Amino acid sequence: MMDRLGTGRLGRFLVGLPPYAWLALFFLVPFLIVLKISLSEPSAGAPPYLPLWDWDETGALAFHLTLGNYATLFGDELYAFAYLNSIRIAGIATLGCLLIGYPAAYAIARAPTAWRQSLLLLVALPFWTSFLIRVYAWIGILKSEGMLNALLLWLGVISEPLQILQTDLAVIIGMTYSYLPFMVLPLYANLEKMDLTLLEAAADLGCRPFKAFVAVTLPLSMPGIVAGSLLVFIPAVGEFVIPDLLGGPDTLMIGKVLWAEFFDNRDWPVASAVAIAMLVLLVAPIMIIQNARTKAEEAGK
Amino acid sequence: MILYGLLILAYAFLYVPIVVMIVFSFNASRLVTVWGGFSTKWYGELLHDEKVLDAAWLSLKVAMTSATVSTVLGTLAAVVLVRFTRFFGRTLFTGMVTAPLVMPEVITGLALLLLFVAMEAVVGWPSGRSFTTIVIAHTTFSLSFVTVVVRSRLSQMDASLEEAAMDLGARPLKVFLAITLPLIAPALLAGWLLAFTLSIDDVVISAFVSGPGATPLPIVIFSKVRLGVSPEINALATLVVTVVAVAMAIAGRVALKREQPRPQ
Numbered sequence: 001m002m003d004r005l006g007t008g009r010l011g012r013f014l015v016g017l018p019p020y021a022w023l024a025l026f027f028l029v030p031f032l033i034v035l036k037i038s039l040s041e042p043s044a045g046a047p048p049y050l051p052l053w054d055w056d057e058t059g060a061l062a063f064h065l066t067l068g069n070y071a072t073l074f075g076d077e078l079y080a081f082a083y084l085n086s087i088r089i090a091g092i093a094t095l096g097c098l099l100i101g102y103p104a105a106y107a108i109a110r111a112p113t114a115w116r117q118s119l120l121l122l123v124a125l126p127f128w129t130s131f132l133i134r135v136y137a138w139i140g141i142l143k144s145e146g147m148l149n150a151l152l153l154w155l156g157v158i159s160e161p162l163q164i165l166q167t168d169l170a171v172i173i174g175m176t177y178s179y180l181p182f183m184v185l186p187l188y189a190n191l192e193k194m195d196l197t198l199l200e201a202a203a204d205l206g207c208r209p210f211k212a213f214v215a216v217t218l219p220l221s222m223p224g225i226v227a228g229s230l231l232v233f234i235p236a237v238g239e240f241v242i243p244d245l246l247g248g249p250d251t252l253m254i255g256k257v258l259w260a261e262f263f264d265n266r267d268w269p270v271a272s273a274v275a276i277a278m279l280v281l282l283v284a285p286i287m288i289i290q291n292a293r294t295k296a297e298e299a300g301k
Numbered sequence: 302m303i304l305y306g307l308l309i310l311a312y313a314f315l316y317v318p319i320v321v322m323i324v325f326s327f328n329a330s331r332l333v334t335v336w337g338g339f340s341t342k343w344y345g346e347l348l349h350d351e352k353v354l355d356a357a358w359l360s361l362k363v364a365m366t367s368a369t370v371s372t373v374l375g376t377l378a379a380v381v382l383v384r385f386t387r388f389f390g391r392t393l394f395t396g397m398v399t400a401p402l403v404m405p406e407v408i409t410g411l412a413l414l415l416l417f418v419a420m421e422a423v424v425g426w427p428s429g430r431s432f433t434t435i436v437i438a439h440t441t442f443s444l445s446f447v448t449v450v451v452r453s454r455l456s457q458m459d460a461s462l463e464e465a466a467m468d469l470g471a472r473p474l475k476v477f478l479a480i481t482l483p484l485i486a487p488a489l490l491a492g493w494l495l496a497f498t499l500s501i502d503d504v505v506i507s508a509f510v511s512g513p514g515a516t517p518l519p520i521v522i523f524s525k526v527r528l529g530v531s532p533e534i535n536a537l538a539t540l541v542v543t544v545v546a547v548a549m550a551i552a553g554r555v556a557l558k559r560e561q562p563r564p565q
Contacts, residue, residue, distance in 0.1 A: 011473055012385055019378035019444070020390075023397040026441040030412030033419050047418055100311050107308035119308075121553065126315050129545045131502050132519050132526070133538040137318035140325065140530045147321060180315065238405020240505050245526060255407045255505075262411060263508075272415070275408045286403050 038272035090236035093175035101183035166248030190224025326535035367439035375447025410509030430512025447492035454488035
């Protein structure tokens with residue numbers, strides 16, 4: 001079969017092989033190994049799990065499959081709590097990004113044309129600087145003897161320092177801050193394309209600006225809102241660095257739990273089981289939503 | 302008016318933390334919230350910290366290598382997705398290209414480490430955690446981002462140019478090198494920069510696949526940060542932010558000069 005470019009079978013094979021082989025070896029196979037280890041029994045040796053199969057003294061093949069690691073996940077409510085808490089915290093952070101990002105994107109889209117590029121660049125610039133450093137910057141601000149408390153004490157708003165660092169609130173602030181550009185950029189792309197004559201028509205018909213916003217602008221910007229929210233929610237929900245640095249010991253998030261099982265408890269089988277559970281309960285639904293959205297967009301064109 | 306007020310607040314939210322950090326990197330006092338006079342001593346201390354310098358050098362090498370490899374592989378993957386409409390295992394391939402975009406980093410990191418451990422046990426390679434394992438891991442997740450960037454450029458491209466070259470008798474490889482590649486070059490550059498940034502900034506995946514012999518800069522910063530805020534990290538952070546801002550300004554100028562009206 002020849003395609004439009006007339007590349008032959010061999011040419012196509014040679015073009016496709018490197019990325020295909022790379023992804024199969026370094027992306028697909030690792031997940032099969034994770035699945036395998038999630039079914040293995042933990043052991044004290046190195047590696048800290050028992051082989052799934054081996055030959056016993058009589059030379060017969062013996063399997064050591066266990067669902068014990070998954071039983072641990074479902075038996076201990078810590079894991080369910082961490083899973084739900086991740087969704088809750090990422091959801092609130094997404095809402096925070098929307099509340100700050102929507103007016104910002106709207107203002108940029110309605111700014112004079114000559115300014116828009118620079119204003120957008122100012123939003124995107126923090127994304128290109130180190131993520132870790134931007135999270136770190138908040139520690140100095142939020143801790144009890146930090147900038148924010150010093151300011152509030154000085155203003156007389158509070159009489160003793162607030163405990164913000166090491167709470168869920170700090171994690172939400174850090175996530176909103178880190179992922180704000182991901183919300184503003186798609187919203188801007190959407191709002192900038194909007195047909196302003198629709199708003200003029202609404203105004204001519206006697207519609208007040210706020211009502212026109214709710215009835216016209218908001219529904220029209222829905223695709224931008226959905227795109228931005230997914231871009232924020234997806235990385236936020238599996239986040240490790242932000243809850244680790246800004247959250248406290250009780251800030252349970254699923255990414256942090258996996259990390260702790262692997263590095264602190266050296267329990268590779270349970271860490272693998274957490275990964276598989278995350279894949280099934282978190283990544284798979286997200287991919288299904290993404291696919292449905294892409295298909296809907298293509299159909300709408 | 303209210304709208305512009307909100308916009309200014311959003312910018313303040315984005316930039317105040319960075320500015321505070323930069324200001325306190327020049328603080329003479331070790332206390333982070335008390336101003337003890339202007340000093341550049343933390344920068345001096347930083348430049349004598351062998352561990353930090355080694356880590357920065359390693360991160361730079363890893364980022365350059367993995368950005369280059371992922372740009373090559375990501376471009377090939379984009380060509381496959383845009384031009385080859387039907388082939389064996391297309392659904393699997395599309396899935397493997399898009400999945401890293403939504404995959405939590407802890408899972409990717411864990412999976413790759415377990416692969417390296419298993420490979421070492423079976424074929425004896427790679428031995429331990431090293432430059433190579435970090436490059437492989439970073440390439441794997443940034444490849445998808447390059448593919449997204451190149452793919453959109455490739456699908457917007459005017460196909461008649463390629464067809465004209467074909468009609469004039471150019472072979473597919475020649476067409477790709479002489480026509481397609483120059484046309485998608487801006488996307489390759491953008492993809493490379495994105496992959497470079499993702500690599501040099503990565504903490505989670507590196508934490509899994511790096512070892513005592515090969516520690517990239519974010520891991521060094523991360524372990525220092527876990528111990529608390531210090532003016533030395535502020536100084537390091539300021540340097541990183543400055544380098545990035547300067548690089549962005551240069552890249553922005555180059556892009557503006559080259560900018561051609563593109564069909565949306």
